Amino acid sequence: MGRTGSMRRSSLPSSPAAAAAPVPDFTASPDDYTLMEEIGFGANAVVYRALFLPTNTTIAVKCLDLDRVNSNLDDVRKEAQIMSLIDHPNVIKAYCSFVVDHNLWVIMPFMAEGSCLHLMKVGYPDGLEEPVICSILKETLKALDYLHRQGHIHRDVKAGNILVDSPGVVKLGDFGVSACLFDRGDRQRSRNTFVGTPCWMAPEVLQPGTGYNFKADIWSFGITALELAHGHAPFSKYPPMKVLLMTLQNAPPGLDYDRDRKFSKSFKEMVAMCLVKDQTKRPTAEKLLKHSFFKNTKAPQLTVKSIITDLPPLWERVKTLQQKDAAHLASSEQEALSMSEYQRGVSAWYFDIEDLKAQALLIHDDDPPEIKENDDNVRTIEVDKDASSESHFGKSTLLNGNNRWPNHERTCATTVNPGANDRETSEELTSGLGNADSGRRVDGSDYDSLSSTPKHGSEAGNCKSEVRQKQKQRTFSGSILYSPTADSSVNGRGPIIDRDAGGQSVSNKQKNDAGRIDDLSGPLSLSTRASANSLSAPIRSSGGYVGSLGDKPRVEIKGRFSVTSENVDLPKVQEIPVVKISPRPQEGSALRKSASVGAWPVKAKSMANNHQRKELCDSSVSASVLIPHLQNLVQQTTFQQDLITNLMSNLQQNENADGLQSRFQTVEGDTRVETSSAEGERTLLNKIFELQSRMISLTDELIASKLKHVQLQGELNALYFQEEIVDRREEDNEEA
Numbered sequence: 159m160g161r162t163g164s165m166r167r168s169s170l171p172s173s174p175a176a177a178a179a180p181v182p183d184f185t186a187s188p189d190d191y192t193l194m195e196e197i198g199f200g201a202n203a204v205v206y207r208a209l210f211l212p213t214n215t216t217i218a219v220k221c222l223d224l225d226r227v228n229s230n231l232d233d234v235r236k237e238a239q240i241m242s243l244i245d246h247p248n249v250i251k252a253y254c255s256f257v258v259d260h261n262l263w264v265i266m267p268f269m270a271e272g273s274c275l276h277l278m279k280v281g282y283p284d285g286l287e288e289p290v291i292c293s294i295l296k297e298t299l300k301a302l303d304y305l306h307r308q309g310h311i312h313r314d315v316k317a318g319n320i321l322v323d324s325p326g327v328v329k330l331g332d333f334g335v336s337a338c339l340f341d342r343g344d345r346q347r348s349r350n351t352f353v354g355t356p357c358w359m360a361p362e363v364l365q366p367g368t369g370y371n372f373k374a375d376i377w378s379f380g381i382t383a384l385e386l387a388h389g390h391a392p393f394s395k396y397p398p399m400k401v402l403l404m405t406l407q408n409a410p411p412g413l414d415y416d417r418d419r420k421f422s423k424s425f426k427e428m429v430a431m432c433l434v435k436d437q438t439k440r441p442t443a444e445k446l447l448k449h450s451f452f453k454n455t456k457a458p459q460l461t462v463k464s465i466i467t468d469l470p471p472l473w474e475r476v477k478t479l480q481q482k483d484a485a486h487l488a489s490s491e492q493e494a495l496s497m498s499e500y501q502r503g504v505s506a507w508y509f510d511i512e513d514l515k516a517q518a519l520l521i522h523d524d525d526p527p528e529i530k531e532n533d534d535n536v537r538t539i540e541v542d543k544d545a546s547s548e549s550h551f552g553k554s555t556l557l558n559g560n561n562r563w564p565n566h567e568r569t570c571a572t573t574v575n576p577g578a579n580d581r582e583t584s585e586e587l588t589s590g591l592g593n594a595d596s597g598r599r600v601d602g603s604d605y606d607s608l609s610s611t612p613k614h615g616s617e618a619g620n621c622k623s624e625v626r627q628k629q630k631q632r633t634f635s636g637s638i639l640y641s642p643t644a645d646s647s648v649n650g651r652g653p654i655i656d657r658d659a660g661g662q663s664v665s666n667k668q669k670n671d672a673g674r675i676d677d678l679s680g681p682l683s684l685s686t687r688a689s690a691n692s693l694s695a696p697i698r699s700s701g702g703y704v705g706s707l708g709d710k711p712r713v714e715i716k717g718r719f720s721v722t723s724e725n726v727d728l729p730k731v732q733e734i735p736v737v738k739i740s741p742r743p744q745e746g747s748a749l750r751k752s753a754s755v756g757a758w759p760v761k762a763k764s765m766a767n768n769h770q771r772k773e774l775c776d777s778s779v780s781a782s783v784l785i786p787h788l789q790n791l792v793q794q795t796t797f798q799q800d801l802i803t804n805l806m807s808n809l810q811q812n813e814n815a816d817g818l819q820s821r822f823q824t825v826e827g828d829t830r831v832e833t834s835s836a837e838g839e840r841t842l843l844n845k846i847f848e849l850q851s852r853m854i855s856l857t858d859e860l861i862a863s864k865l866k867h868v869q870l871q872g873e874l875n876a877l878y879f880q881e882e883i884v885d886r887r888e889e890d891n892e893e894a
């Protein structure tokens with residue numbers, strides 16, 4: 159690949175974007191490029207606007223930090239390969255890519271308006287108008303149709319990956335987590351792998367043990383439609399585990415709210431078709447394109463253009479958003495600490511604590527108990543150690559004639575030629591990546607997160623490490639699980655938002671943060687990628703790959719966050735009695751635990767009593783039957799009470815007498831005391847026997863008296879009867 163800078167005709171089919179300008183032969187020499195402003199960032203990548211010097215062409219350079227992605231080189235290789243082979247007006251292609259020090263540079267067209275997510279953040283936080291959404295979705299669907307035909311699953315369809323160019327051209331980008339349907343062996347495994355961004359992920363992707371296909375993109379497409387309609391994806395406020403559970407458990411989201419009344423029936427219907435849990439019932443991209451919703455779609459040049467006019471340049475917007483994010487973070491710090499639980503689910507750009515509280519309350523009622531994520535599941539922000547320090551690139555030098563990096567230590571420089579042999583490309587890249595593995599770690603010192611302009615240092619090595627440092631100061635969200643590369647990221651430097659002993663306070667470092675803030679519905683595991691620019695970071699794991707894990711399918715195994723199928727066994731989870739406690743922030747988890755454990759038996763007892771009482775009340779036994787029984791009970795109880803009282807007074811008298819006796823005897827020694835108390839006990843027992851026998855004899859006497867009474871009564875009756883007979887006879891005789 160020469161540095162000719164010669165122009166060649168684009169091989170892209172005719173389209174407003176493709177027809178616009180001839181595409182030069184891009185070189186694999188970093189000296190030919192000048193990185194300018196930062197225009198976006200992801201988990202492992204920073205994207206810069208850049209100049210290709212030989213032809214003075216504006217392009218975008220995605221700098222992927224290989225130190226960070228070295229656990230998953232396949233993804234890097236794949237992304238570069240796929241992007242280079244792409245040939246569709248709605249899909250971003252890579253012109254070429256090469257390794258510079260420990261970064262992979264991907265040279266691609268510059269999309270001047272950034273992502274749809276960016277656009278919404280800047281001017282449409284509550285979502286876009288239907289005609290605009292319709293145009294964007296149709297272009298995206300064309301991209302998906304093309305990719306699916308080519309055998310690719312994108313796996314990360316979301317507004318953050320739909321890019322817009324100045325004339326209103328819409329393209330789908332970011333193939334970092336895409337998979338090939340036709341792959342065999344190891345790469346086939348990746349389709350059973352947990353990859354994507356939780357809010358956008360289809361249920362079958364989240365479900366352990368089930369594979370998925372290109373229909374997963376259709377689900378994500380439906381979620382993206384909702385994202386464009388509302389300004390945020392459904393569940394984007396919640397932590398990743400909750401998102402996972404809600405996606406599996408809840409009915410699919412849709413355009414069902416009051417605020418959605420403005421949308422057409424066909425739009426709602428189209429979204430509902432995409433968001434069907436059974437993937438076999440979802441339409442293909444091709445079929446969706448024929449849906450009535452897309453029948454009268456206006457050209458994006460008309461609709462999308464309307465939302466991008468009068469906006470400042472992309473890099474200025476990006477910078478403003480970063481500052482806004484930082485401000486949000488600072489204000490959140492001032493909120494009551496009890497809010498922290500809610501804040502865990504707040505997206506950086508959609509910050510409504512009241513709304514969040516209300517929703518969280520609703521969800522607590524119906525949700526299965528939240529699976530406890532480890533303490534690392536806090537928003538982790540890598541911040542400047544010295545926010546005020548000068549950035550290292552030196553803007554002026556960069557933009558003037560001395561803006562090249564002359565001493566680049568290229569570990570590998572290869573251009574990925576469209577149509578080039580895959581294996582060759584892979585090997586070339588891998589060799590570069592292999593070297594990258596041995597690269598030095600940057601310890602995160604002395605970088606400037608606020609500046610979106612890379613500055614040119616005097617030393618080339620510094621320049622490159624600055625890029626890495628900038629990449630490493632990204633904000634990550636969710637469980638923040640840099641699994642294999644944790645040493646170089648979160649673990650190595652420690653989480654930036656620290657919790658104090660009580661686990662609640664936010665570090666002062668946060669105040670200094672001028673970096674980016676992610677949505678917290680972030681990654682369950684961030685092994686190689688996360689979405690810093692988007693609302694949620696990708697989940698990546700090798701879960702769901704039953705073959706490698708035996709009988710116990712694991713949803714997620716990379717990183718420290720581990721979810722097994724048991725965790726996601728919803729019916730089981732729901733059976734657990736939920737005792738609602740609203741602990742104050744200072745109440746520790748121990749207190750919470752004891753409260754919840756203790757509350758259950760108490761609750762059970764009172765429930766049992768209530769039950770009995772209810773039964774009695776409900777009973778149909780009449781009062782006339784019950785009253786004599788109850789009176790009888792009262793009598794018996796009174797009699798027993800009297801008896802016990804008598805016994806007790808007798809015992810007390812005896813005890814007093816024995817106590818006196820034993821006190822006198824104490825002086826004569828312990829043995830004597832023991833004897834006297836034993837005698838006292840015996841006396842008492844005798845008295846009890848006496849009393850009992852007296853009671854028995856009295857009872858006998860009573861019974862005898864009663865019998866006698868009955869007998870006398872009988873005799874009396876007999877006498878009375880005889881007397882009557884005698885009287886009657888006398889009367890009869892008198893009458894006669």
Ligand SMILES: Nc1ncnc2c1ncn2[C@@H]1O[C@H](COP(=O)(O)OP(=O)(O)OP(=O)(O)O)[C@@H](O)[C@H]1O
Pocket residue numbers: 197198199200201202203205218220250266267268269270272273276314318319321331332334687688689690691692696
């Ligand atoms: N060609 C481009 N032109 C303009 N902006 C771009 C371009 N490519 C990427 N960006 C911006 O940079 C952001 C991050 O890029 P990209 O999505 O490729 O990074 P990533 O690390 O893969 O992030 P994620 O995993 O969150 O998708 C995009 O959301 C977009 O705002």
